[in-house]
Amino acid sequence: MALAITLAELIARIRWRADIVSQTARHSDADLTTEINKSWVALRTKVSDVGSGLYLKWSTPATMTVGALTGHSFGTCALPADCVRIYGFDLTIDSGQIVSLVQGSMIERNSYRDQWNRVTGRPEKFFVYNIGAESTTSVTAGVIGLLPAPDLAYSYSIAYLPTWTPIAYTNTTYVFDGFDGWDDWVVLDVVLKIAQRDNDMQQMAAMASAERDRAWLERVLIDAQVNRAGPVRRVDTALQSKQQRDIILRRGL
Numbered sequence: 243m244a245l246a247i248t249l250a251e252l253i254a255r256i257r258w259r260a261d262i263v264s265q266t267a268r269h270s271d272a273d274l275t276t277e278i279n280k281s282w283v284a285l286r287t288k289v290s291d292v293g294s295g296l297y298l299k300w301s302t303p304a305t306m307t308v309g310a311l312t313g314h315s316f317g318t319c320a321l322p323a324d325c326v327r328i329y330g331f332d333l334t335i336d337s338g339q340i341v342s343l344v345q346g347s348m349i350e351r352n353s354y355r356d357q358w359n360r361v362t363g364r365p366e367k368f369f370v371y372n373i374g375a376e377s378t379t380s381v382t383a384g385v386i387g388l389l390p391a392p393d394l395a396y397s398y399s400i401a402y403l404p405t406w407t408p409i410a411y412t413n414t415t416y417v418f419d420g421f422d423g424w425d426d427w428v429v430l431d432v433v434l435k436i437a438q439r440d441n442d443m444q445q446m447a448a449m450a451s452a453e454r455d456r457a458w459l460e461r462v463l464i465d466a467q468v469n470r471a472g473p474v475r476r477v478d479t480a481l482q483s484k485q486q487r488d489i490i491l492r493r494g495l
Contacts, residue, residue, distance in 0.1 A: 246417045252425065253271055253278070275411035276411075306365075306394075308393065316352065317391030321370065328345070328401070344367055354389050
């Protein structure tokens with residue numbers, strides 16, 4: 243359930259919970275907003291890591307480049323510029339069927355060759371080859387590795403957590419989605435940071451930590467698991483076995 247809450251309301255709740263209502267000099271709205279941004283980023287990542295697709299974004303379908311990276315046995319495709327973490331990689335094969343790639347490891351990048359020493363085939367795994375390089379005021383595009391390298395120009399789309407655009411402290415009417423009380427976790431996370439900064443002697447840090455963990459378990463985690471996208475337990479063993487046989491045949495095992 244969506245629960246719109248403004249930045250001004252979040253700041254007010256944090257000040258009340260941390261008992262710093264009048265301490266605007268030591269704990270300015272600008273500083274609190276910085277921590278709110280960081281805590282909201284942490285919440286989105288935690289929710290995504292437990293399997294929810296609520297904060298994920300799907301890339302526009304694109305076409306893979308055929309063949310391997312020069313001198314290697316893996317192929318590549320572009321990493322979305324605003325990608326923080328990848329949670330899904332869908333590949334459309336020639337029959338129009340969509341299959342999901344599994345995440346591989348960088349160490350596997352040159353592991354694929356079939357019995358005829360070919361390095362191409364239908365990709366089965368992906369891994370982040372690099373995230374781009376910082377260049378003064380920008381970051382260059384990153385690269386995803388594909389194993390094996392594509393033998394056809396497959397269409398693909400990536401489900402990923404996008405970067406967070408920081409909210410300015412002056413934008414007090416900006417609305418956050420406190421989805422079913424999830425904003426409590428953010429409020430308590432910032433309160434904990436305030437207690438740590440103040441070298442808390444009133445056990446506020448311990449209380450805030452306990453309340454934050456309880457908010458995660460009682461509110462966020464349960465809702466996130468209920469709202470995660472796609473089947474969780476069902477496995478098509480017949481299809482899985484066929485895919486495994488195909489892999490074995492391509493690798494000549």
